[in-house]
Amino acid sequence: MERTFVMVKPDGVKRGVIGSIINRFEQKGFALMAIKLMQIDLALAEEHYRDLRTKPFFGELVGYLTSGSVCAMIWEGPNAVANARSLIGKTNPVEAAPGTIRGDYAMDVAGNIVHGSDSPESAAREIGLFFTQELPITTFMGFPYNEQS
Ligand code: DAT
Numbered sequence: 001m002e003r004t005f006v007m008v009k010p011d012g013v014k015r016g017v018i019g020s021i022i023n024r025f026e027q028k029g030f031a032l033m034a035i036k037l038m039q040i041d042l043a044l045a046e047e048h049y050r051d052l053r054t055k056p057f058f059g060e061l062v063g064y065l066t067s068g069s070v071c072a073m074i075w076e077g078p079n080a081v082a083n084a085r086s087l088i089g090k091t092n093p094v095e096a097a098p099g100t101i102r103g104d105y106a107m108d109v110a111g112n113i114v115h116g117s118d119s120p121e122s123a124a125r126e127i128g129l130f131f132t133q134e135l136p137i138t139t140f141m142g143f144p145y146n147e148q149s
């Protein structure tokens with residue numbers, strides 16, 4: 001079993017498609033481990049996307065991410081990182097195939113609606129950034145969750 005970090009970005013929250021996106025992950029077979037609606041500050045946005053800090057679009061990217069609430073989630077399943085990336089689709093919605101989340105919900109790379117970790121190492125780092133001690137990830141739908149089960 002593997003876990004990945006997924007985030008509905010501000011335009012997805014504003015457009016009211018959090019539920020539709022969750023539905024796709026549930027339908028695929030993922031298990032929801034943790035979820036929260038939050039407002040990201042600039043420091044967290046910059047840390048989350050630190051690998052892209054030299055890109056010309058970095059300012060626009062962190063500005064977009066801090067422009068409204070996001071929905072941060074941890075999803076679990078076999079090959080969770082790669083399965084989530086294939087569900088989400090290519091970075092640029094122009095190239096994302098219909099049937100993928102970006103292919104179906106987005107048109108522009110600067111507003112591509114959802115984030116998914118790109119490796120198990122990134123997933124662990126991002127889960128640590130967004131889900132700190134205040135939200136125990138051992139809770140599943142309000143019931144105790146046994147990591148061994
Ligand atoms: P992904 O989100 O598919 O992992 P990434 O990590 O390369 O893609 O980039 C992170 C985000 O940065 C991406 O979701 C949208 C934004 N981005 C990437 N390339 C961009 C570009 N050329 N212009 C504007 N925004 C871009």
Ligand code: MG
Nearest residue numbers: 115116117118
């Ligand atoms: Mg990425």
